[in-house]
């Protein structure tokens with residue numbers, strides 16, 4: 001039984017405060033859906049939990065089973081059982097998918113995993129995700145389609161068996177069949193390993209498969225309302241306007257790029 005506890009978390013990026021007091025507790029076997037308008041801090045929250053150095057925690061605490069997560073470097077957070085399936089997985093030329101995974105698995109074991117067990121586990125995960133077998137031997141995410149990258153994040157999750165999996169828009173880029181395959185893989189893994197799950201998604205269709213136990217709406221750096229599946233469906237049907245009105249908050253809007261004036265393009269610097 002694991003518990004991730006976040007209290008009054010404030011996070012800044014490039015001196016701009018993005019998260020302004022997040023409280024969230026996630027336990028084993030729970031599935032928390034995190035929704036909210038674009039650019040309001042969902043990925044920032046997951047990145048701060050995982051320890052991405054671009055995100056500075058200025059206030060508050062994060063603990064996993066009472067241990068101070070903020071005091072741990074990112075690799076220790078991973079060994080402690082935290083996992084982040086990224087919204088935009090990175091491509092790493094020169095490192096094969098299987099080498100990457102075997103190294104990550106061995107980093108959390110006393111004795112290295114046998115090649116036989118590793119290949120068995122990897123083959124099993126790849127077939128569960130209905131992926132092409134050659135993806136194991138290709139460079140990590142290089143030339144993978146959008147959907148293959150997302151499925152590959154779940155392959156990593158299945159092999160690393162985290163205590164708490166955070167999945168950031170893992171459904172984006174998946175076709176309708178893949179949506180179901182990925183959802184089933186997450187549900188099976190949770191049933192087997194009892195992990196806690198935080199899943200960020202904009203779409204009720206994907207969340208309907210997962211049947212989250214909790215739902216939270218993050219607006220302007222705060223969780224303004226929490227609930228269950230009803231909340232997800234209300235957002236799906238009505239958007240976020242009603243939340244802004246009822247809870248007196250205003251969603252952060254994407255900053256508009258400054259207009260480029262024609263004369264500034266055409267200006268020639270006089271030496």
Ligand SMILES: Nc1ncnc2c1ncn2[C@@H]1O[C@H](COP(=O)(O)OP(=O)(O)OP(=O)(O)O)[C@@H](O)[C@H]1O
Pocket residue numbers: 013014018036037038039040041042043044045054087252
């Ligand atoms: N590394 C970064 N550098 C600069 N600004 C950042 C960085 N990460 C996040 N931000 C800014 O923080 C704000 C919140 O971004 P975040 O990615 O957390 O939003 P989100 O809720 O995940 O949105 P989406 O639904 O579009 O994925 C945005 O204004 C974003 O531009």
Ligand SMILES: [Mg+2]
Pocket residue numbers: 042043044087168
């Ligand atoms: Mg995001």
